[in-house]
Structure formats: C-alpha cells, structure tokens
Amino acid sequence: MHKVVKAELFKLKRNKAYWFILLLSFGIYLALGLMTDEKISFQDAIASSASIVPLFSALVAISVAQADYNDGTMKNVVSAGISRTSIYIGKLLAAYIGCMGIFLIEAIMSVGFSVYGGATVTMDAFFIIKAVLLQAVVVLNYTVIFFLLGSIIHSAALAVSLSFAYYLFGAFAFGYVGSFLHISGLADYELGSVATAIEQVNVNTVTMLHLGIVTIIILFFAYIGAFCFNRQEIK
Amino acid sequence: MEDIIVTKDLTKEYRGYKANHAISMCVKKGSIYGLIGRNGAGKTTFMRMLLGLSKPTKGEIQLFGKKGKEMNQERSRIGSIIETPAFITRLSAYDNLMLRADLLGLKDKKKAIHEALKKVGLYEKRGQKVKGFSLGMRQSLGIACAILGEPELLILDEPINGLDPIAIANVRKILLDLNKKGTTIIISSHILGEMEKVATCYGFIVEGKLVKEISEEEVKNNKVDLEKFFIKIAGGELDA
Numbered sequence: 045m046h047k048v049v050k051a052e053l054f055k056l057k058r059n060k061a062y063w064f065i066l067l068l069s070f071g072i073y074l075a076l077g078l079m080t081d082e083k084i085s086f087q088d089a090i091a092s093s094a095s096i097v098p099l100f101s102a103l104v105a106i107s108v109a110q111a112d113y114n115d116g117t118m119k120n121v122v123s124a125g126i127s128r129t130s131i132y133i134g135k136l137l138a139a140y141i142g143c144m145g146i147f148l149i150e151a152i153m154s155v156g157f158s159v160y161g162g163a164t165v166t167m168d169a170f171f172i173i174k175a176v177l178l179q180a181v182v183v184l185n186y187t188v189i190f191f192l193l194g195s196i197i198h199s200a201a202l203a204v205s206l207s208f209a210y211y212l213f214g215a216f217a218f219g220y221v222g223s224f225l226h227i228s229g230l231a232d233y234e235l236g237s238v239a240t241a242i243e244q245v246n247v248n249t250v251t252m253l254h255l256g257i258v259t260i261i262i263l264f265f266a267y268i269g270a271f272c273f274n275r276q277e278i279k
Numbered sequence: 280m281e282d283i284i285v286t287k288d289l290t291k292e293y294r295g296y297k298a299n300h301a302i303s304m305c306v307k308k309g310s311i312y313g314l315i316g317r318n319g320a321g322k323t324t325f326m327r328m329l330l331g332l333s334k335p336t337k338g339e340i341q342l343f344g345k346k347g348k349e350m351n352q353e354r355s356r357i358g359s360i361i362e363t364p365a366f367i368t369r370l371s372a373y374d375n376l377m378l379r380a381d382l383l384g385l386k387d388k389k390k391a392i393h394e395a396l397k398k399v400g401l402y403e404k405r406g407q408k409v410k411g412f413s414l415g416m417r418q419s420l421g422i423a424c425a426i427l428g429e430p431e432l433l434i435l436d437e438p439i440n441g442l443d444p445i446a447i448a449n450v451r452k453i454l455l456d457l458n459k460k461g462t463t464i465i466i467s468s469h470i471l472g473e474m475e476k477v478a479t480c481y482g483f484i485v486e487g488k489l490v491k492e493i494s495e496e497e498v499k500n501n502k503v504d505l506e507k508f509f510i511k512i513a514g515g516e517l518d519a
Contacts, residue, residue, distance in 0.1 A: 051381040058370060116365035120424070123330040124382040125355030127348070278332040 048126060048134025049141075052108060056142050062104060069100050069146050073153035077160075097150050098186040101143040102207035105187045108139035109194030110203070122278050132195070132270040140187045147183050151176075181258055186211065188262050192269040281308040281344070283432055283463045284329065289338035291324050291487075298324040300487040301338065306465055311458055313478030314467040315505075317513050321487040322467040323362060326436050329465075330359055342432070355383055358430035360438050364421025368410035372401055372420050375409060376427060385428045395423040398453050400446070414441040422450055426457065433457065435466040439473060451477055471505045481505070483512050 056062050112118040121131055190207040197203040284306040291299040299321045306312045316322045327333040329340060331354055339346060343353045366375045373392060380388040396402040399419040404412075412420065418441045425433055433454070439447045447470075454464055454477055468474050474481070481498070483491045491512055498505060 047382050047384050051378050054374075054378060054381060055367065055370075058374065111367075115367050116363075117367060119330070119332050119361055120365060120379060121382060122332055123354060123357065123359055123361075124379075125352055125357070126382065127351055275334070277334075278327075 045126070045130040045134040045137075047124075048121070048131050049138050051121075052135055052138030053141065055111065056108065056138060059107075061107065062142060065100050065103055066145060066149060069097075069149050070153065073150055077153060077157035097143070097147045097183060098190075098211040099208065100146045101183060101186050102190045102204055102211065104142045104146065105139040105190035106194035106200060106203045106207065108135055108142060109191045110198065110200055113198060116279070118278050128274045129270045132273045133266065136188065136191050136266065136269070139191050140184055143183050143187045144180065147179060151179070178255070181255060181262075185258050185262055188265045188269070192265050192272075195269055196272055282306065282341070283308045283343060284465065285341040286329075287339045289325070289328060289340060290336045291321075291328060291333060292336040297487050299328070299335075302484075302487075302489045304482060304489055304492065306463060308463050309458065309461055310463060310479045311454070311477050312463075312465040313474040313481045314465060314484060315471070315474065315481055315509055316467070316484035318469075320484045320513075322484055323436050324487075325484070326359070326361055326434050326465070326467065329434055330354065330357065330361065332361065356431045357434060358425035358427065358432070359434040359436075360421045360425050361434075361436045363440075364417055364424065366409045366417065366420065369408060371406050371408055372396065372412070372423075373405040375420065376424060379424050379427055383428055391428050395427045398426065398449075399423045400449065415443060415446060418442055419446060422453065426453060429457065429460065429462065431462060433462055433464045433466070435464065437468050438466065439468060439470060447473060471509065475505055483509060485513050 112121055122128065126134075186207075189210055190203075193203045193206050193210075194200075197206065282305045284304070286305075287303050289299055289302040290297065302325060314322050314325070324333065328335050329342070331351060340350065342350045343356065345353050367378070370378075373396070376392045376395060377388060380392060385391050392405075393402065396405050399422050401416065401419055401423060404416065409417065409420065418438070422438055425435065425438075435454075439450055442450065451473065454466070458464060458477075464477075466474070466478070475498070478495065480492065480494045482489055493503070493508075497503065
C-alpha cells in the first residue's frame with residue numbers, strides 16, 4: 045500500500061491543478077479574512093476551520109480517483125502485483141493527504157487572522173489536539189465519500205455535483221430533517237456541528253457518539269469502494 | 280523445468296459470448312511462447328487475465344507455482360505491455376518510469392530507469408514529456424516500462440506495433456538478451472516472421488480456444504511454413 049501512496053503523492057506533487065487549488069484556497073481565505081471586520085476567538089478559528097475545505101476536497105479526491113482511468117494507466121497499477129484493496133486504500137490515503145493540505149491552509153489562515161485580530165492564543169494542548177483530530181476526521185469523512193463517488197462515477201462533473209450535494213446535506217440538512225421529523229438533537233450529528241464538539245471542555249458522550257458515527261461512515265464507504273474496485277474490469 | 284504459467288480450463292465470458300474457452304496451457308521457465316491468433320481471437324483477453332486486469336469466469340491460473348491471493352504478489356515479477364502502452368502524458372518519460380519503479384518497489388530505481396531507457400534508445404529523450412512522443416516512441420517507452428528491473432516474466436501483447444525496422448531489431452535483441460538471462464516471455468504478434476526469430480514454441484488461438492501448440496523443433500524439423508500453418512488452422516482462405 046505504501047508504494048501506491050508514494051506513487052500517488054509523486055503524481056500529486058507534479059499536478060499543476062492541485063497547486064492551483066491550494067493557491068485558490070489561500071486566496072479565498074485571504075480575501076475572506078481581509079473583508080470581514082468580525083473578530084473571532086482562537087477557539088472559534090480552529091473549530092470552524094472545516095467550513096469550505098470539503099468543496100475543494102471534492103475536486104482533489106475525485107481528481108485522484110479518476111486520474112488513472114482518464115490516463116488509461118490503471119492497468120499499469122493493477123498489474124504491478126499489489127492487491128486491489130491496497131491500491132484503493134493507498135489512493136484514498138494519498139487523496140486524503142492532498143485534502144489535508146487544503147485544510148491546513150484554511151486552519152493556518154483562520155488562526156492567523158484571529159491572532160492578527162487580537163485573539164488570545166490558548167496553550168491548551170488538549171484542546172488543540174482534540175480540535176485537529178476532530179477536523180481531520182471530518183476531512184477524512186468527506187474524502188472517503190468523494191473518492192468513492194469519483195471511483196464509481198466516471199463522469200467528473202456528475203461526481204463533483206453529487207459530492208457537493210452530499211456536503212450540503214451532511215453539513216446543514218440534519219437540523220431541517222430533524223425539525224421536519226420532530227426528532228430533537230439530530231442537528232448535533234451534522235458535520236457542521238463539529239465546531240460544537242471541539243469547543244466542549246471535556247470529551248463527553250455526545251462527542252464520542254459523533255466521532256463513532258463518523259468513523260462508521262468512513263469505514264463503510266471505504267469498504268464499499270474497495271469492494272467495487274475489486275470487481276472492476278480494468279481497461 | 281519449472282512451469283512459470285499454468286492455466287486450467289481458463290474461460291472468460293461476457294454476457295453469453297466466450298472470449299476465451301477452456302484454455303489449458305503451460306509455459307516453461309526460460310521459453311519464449313508465441314501466441315498467434317486472428318484479430319479478436321482472444322489473445323489480449325487471455326493476457327489480461329494473466330495480469331489480473333480481468334477476472335476469469337471459470338478456470339484457474341498459476342503463476343510461478345502460486346495461485347489465489349499468493350499469486351497476486353508474484354505479479355510484481357512480471358513486466359507487460361497490453362494493447363497500447365498508457366502513460367501520464369503531462370509527465371516526462373523518466374517520471375513515468377519512476378512511477379512504475381515506485382510501484383514495483385525497485386531498489387536502485389535511477390540505475391534501472393537509465394538502463395531501460397538506454398536499451399530502447401530513449402535515454403536522450405528522458406526529460407521530454409510523453410505528449411510530444413510519436414507512436415513508435417511511446418511503444419518503445421512501453422517496452423522500457425515492461426523490462427524495467429529485468430522481470431522474470433514478460434507478457435507482451437503486440438509489442439512491435441508502430442516500430443520501424445531498426446527498432447524492431449532492437450526489441451528482438453532486448454528480448455533474446457533477457458531470455459538468455461532467464462526471463463520467460465509470452466508474446467503475441469501478427470508479424471509471424473518476427474515471431475519465428477524469437478519464439479521457442481507457439482500456441483494458436485482460434486475463436487477463444489487454444490487449438491494447437493507446436494515447438495520450434497517441430498517447425499524446423501517438419502519445415503512448417505508458419506503463415507500457411509496459421510491460415511490453415513484459423514480457417515482462412517489462402518490465395519493461390
């Protein structure tokens with residue numbers, strides 16, 4: 045699997061489109077930071093970092109998933125003696141690393157603007173570690189699903205559209221669905237509510253349940269993706 | 280002599296159409312097996328199953344004496360060209376081979392890449408992007424990719440397509456040199472004259488079935504005209 049990760053990161057490094065996406069996300073956060081007068085605390089800066097990351101993550105994950113199909117080079121990868129499951133998970137990990145690059149830019153920009161705005165930087169290591177881990181899990185959740193969509197839907201436009209639809213549903217729709225179905229507390233499980241989980245002082249049952257549900261989603265979609273890839277005829 | 284490739288009743292069916300039908304064969308270590316058949320006979324389908332690109336409908340494959348999941352790991356000992364070689368055209372020839380070397384886990388990657396490129400005459404073009412390569416150059420790069428790290432088994436599907444006579448002679452030399460070092464080769468080609476210069480045995484595929492196998496000795500001893508033999512087996516008409 046590590047050979048696949050290495051090969052995919054080699055390709056990503058030489059992919060101008062990826063560097064353009066990184067530059068674009070930097071530019072957008074810079075513009076947003078300069079345009080807003082609202083001062084946010086250091087904690088809020090870290091907690092809200094995963095807001096626009098999923099949109100760019102969709103482009104990166106789908107691009108990594110579809111690159112070998114578009115180039116016709118998937119046969120080179122599959123015939124190299126690496127198991128198909130390892131190939132799928134290796135590519136997924138490489139896509140995740142690429143997406144985390146976007147997250148890091150957003151995190152650095154958010155924190156930078158909050159500190160520039162006069163916010164007090166917390167030295168609470170537990171809070172910082174918890175925040176980074178929860179954000180990393182959220183990014184992994186999106187990456188797994190976007191990567192799966194990119195792998196099974198060979199039209200990039202359709203895969204990106206479905207990815208955006210999932211992002212909107214996962215990030216915001218739970219609360220509306222909960223209201224409609226009269227289920228209270230459903231909004232707590234929106235991916236957008238990860239900010240609330242991070243701000244909680246103690247890691248409590250809600251946080252662990254949130255993390256558990258997200259982890260199950262990640263494992264489920266990773267399994268589905270590997271299962272489908274194992275059965276594919278490679279052209 | 281060890282059997283490098285063994286297939287038993289290997290069948291591939293697509294929605295009722297049998298592309299390969301119960302192919303049972305074995306390729307001995309150190310041999311050069313020439314796979315001959317008409318267009319659409321099933322040669323590529325067969326090779327794709329050997330490489331794991333396509334799952335057999337029925338039957339069994341053994342590579343290097345292994346089958347099932349253990350066999351998949353053995354595929355790292357195989358170099359191949361299937362149909363048209365594919366590359367990431369925005370990358371250079373060198374970078375494409377580096378990707379292949381990474382996937383194979385080769386130890387001295389730079390040395391292996393330089394050697395492969397020199398053998399096919401593309402060393403001077405190693406920094407050039409593949410999108411600027413002609414068909415013949417891409418085919419040569421495909422051969423470089425296949426021979427990278429001197430694999431123990433080569434599976435080559437029409438490797439000399441698009442090559443000029445000098446390049447063809449060069450490929451022949453590469454294959455014979457590798458074979459002398461112990462590489463087993465299975466090669467399909469329509470250019471029977473070239474096959475006669477390298478192959479030590481032949482298998483004829485007609486409509487998905489392996490109908491006949493003959494050795495190089497039989498061809499020489501019986502003074503078999505390979506072209507006429509193939510046309511007779513394939514059921515084609517030979518103009519007087």
